[in-house]
Amino acid sequence: MQRSIPRVLALVIALTTVAIRPIPAEAGKLQVVASTSTLAYFAKQIGGDLIDVGFIAGGNRDLHYIEVLPSYMLKLRKADVYLTIGLELDMWSAPLVDGSRNSRLHVINCAGDIVPMEVPQFKADARYGDLHRFGNPHYWVDPDNVPAICGTITKAFSTGDPQHAGAYEAGRDAYLARLQVRKAMWDSLKPQMADVRFISYHNTWPYFCRYFGCKSVGFVEEFAGVSPSPSHLAALIDRIRAEKIPIVAYEPFHDKRIPEMLAEKTGCRAIMLPSSTGGAPGTDTYEDLIDTIVRTLLAATKGT
């Protein structure tokens, strides 16, 4: 599992981020791999036909836990740029980069211009889970963070392929303009979203809730990445009943039997929320992903 990655390797990756060398113009399209489907989507909006882009983890995968496979290393062997989420979410990227033996690979940390939420104020030990040690890494589900993510990607493409820098910047600007139209629609739903309260399986939604004003009030996991004990579940059941919490949300890769048990015992609703593009039908774009999350939460809150 990713927890054994040496610190020195993480440092090497961090340093690689600032040591971008231009890619020769004759090399053709910029070859891009993203650690996640959502980053690949952003990259395609910016790079368009100037890039080929693929990803490692699809929308139905738990991004904290991706197995290190030789086929992923092969994908990176031919790549020019590798986009990562950072904040230790995709720590499995380090052995993939190492195993790719691709000295030309530019590894980009897309959290570079993100202000992380929930940075621990104390040194967490394993009892409290060790998945969010540098702050909550699920930042892409906040539409207000997309300009920073796209800015980092654009800078990476422009540095690696300077002759097309203008085109990458135009691609970014056009995408952010399209996103702005959707944000106006999402903003009109904020008054309804302010009434949404839910318990989530994992602590995935603080950035989303900050944007929309909804409330993620508790977690099925006892701590990030730590399975619930019977006493934790008993306390959750009491709390859902006492506070009339209407929703328990899980993601496509979680064991839905626990949310369904909670729903059965309390009368709340267990719903699936995708957190990455492609994680549910109709979520192939970031805009449709956010729409789906909003619509699902509003429908479950209203009981429809």
Ligand SMILES: [Zn+2]
């Ligand atoms: Zn997490």
